[in-house]
Amino acid sequence: MLQIFPDTSTIAEHVSATLVAKIQSKPDAVLGLATGGTMEPIYAQFVAHAHRVNLDVSRLTSFNLDEYIGLSPDHPKSYSAYMREHLFSHLGFDTSRLHLPDGMTQDLEAHCKAYAAHIQAFGGVDLQLLGVGGNGHIGFNEPGTPFDCPCHVVELAEQTRIDNSRFFAEGLMVPRSAITMGMAEIMQAREIVLVATGEAKAQIMAEWYQQDVTERIPFTALKRHPRARIILDEAAASLLP
Numbered sequence: 001m002l003q004i005f006p007d008t009s010t011i012a013e014h015v016s017a018t019l020v021a022k023i024q025s026k027p028d029a030v031l032g033l034a035t036g037g038t039m040e041p042i043y044a045q046f047v048a049h050a051h052r053v054n055l056d057v058s059r060l061t062s063f064n065l066d067e068y069i070g071l072s073p074d075h076p077k078s079y080s081a082y083m084r085e086h087l088f089s090h091l092g093f094d095t096s097r098l099h100l101p102d103g104m105t106q107d108l109e110a111h112c113k114a115y116a117a118h119i120q121a122f123g124g125v126d127l128q129l130l131g132v133g134g135n136g137h138i139g140f141n142e143p144g145t146p147f148d149c150p151c152h153v154v155e156l157a158e159q160t161r162i163d164n165s166r167f168f169a170e171g172l173m174v175p176r177s178a179i180t181m182g183m184a185e186i187m188q189a190r191e192i193v194l195v196a197t198g199e200a201k202a203q204i205m206a207e208w209y210q211q212d213v214t215e216r217i218p219f220t221a222l223k224r225h226p227r228a229r230i231i232l233d234e235a236a237a238s239l240l241p
C-alpha cells in the first residue's frame with residue numbers, strides 16, 4: 001500500500017503513532033530498525049511521543065538492519081553510535097535487548113549466521129522500519145541481491161558510498177563493506193513500514209511504481225509482502241505517474 005503525506009513532519013507523526021500503538025499493544029515486540037537521514041525526524045518524533053504518553057520500552061527487543069565493517073560501536077559514524085544518538089539514549093530501553101551487527105567481528109560469516117539465527121530465535125521481527133537507497137536498496141541489500149538471501153556481508157555499491165559520504169566529514173572514507181540483514185529476514189517481518197522522503201528518492205520511487213517485482217530494484221520485493229506500507233512525502237512522490 002502506498003501512502004503520500006505532505007511533508008516529513010506529518011510522516012514522522014504518523015510513523016511515530018504506528019510505533020507507539022504497536023508497543024502499547026505488544027510491549028515485548030521485536031522491532032527491526034533502520035538508520036539514515038530519513039529516520040532522524042521519525043526517531044525524534046517517537047522519542048517526544050513516548051515521553052508524552054510515558055511509554056514503557058523496557059521489554060522491547062530490536063535488531064538493526066546493518067553496520068559498517070571496520071567501525072567499532074564507539075566510532076562516531078558507526079550505526080551503533082547513530083542509534084544511541086537518535087534513539088537508544090533517550091528512553092528507558094534495556095540495552096541488552098538492542099542488537100546491531102558487529103562491524104569488528106573476526107569471523108564475518110559466523111557472525112552473519114548468528115545474527116540471522118538470533119532474529120529467528122525471537123520469532124522474527126514484528127515491525128520493520130525501512131528507508132530506501134537511491135538505487136532501491138533496503139538494508140544494504142544492493143541491486144541484484146537474491147530475495148532469499150539471509151544476513152550477509154556486502155560490498156557497498158558506488159552510489160551508496162557517494163550518497164552516504166554526506167554523513168562522513170572530509171578525510172573520512174565511507175567504509176567499502178557492511179553486514180546487512182538479508183532480504184530473507186526483512187521479508188519475514190510481520191509488518192513493514194518503508195519511508196522515502198525528498199526529491200532524491202523521486203526517481204527510484206517512479207521506477208518502483210512502474211516495475212514488476214525485480215531483484216534489480218530490491219524494494220520491489222515489498223509488493224509481494226502482505227503487510228508492507230510505502231510512505232512518501234510529496235517530493236518523493238513527485239515523479240509518480
Ligand code: F6R
Nearest residue numbers: 034035036037038131132133139
Ligand atoms: C540504513 C539502511 C539504508 C538506508 C537507506 C536510505 O540502516 O539500511 O537502507 O535506509 O540508505 O538512507 P537515507 O535515509 O539516509 O536516505
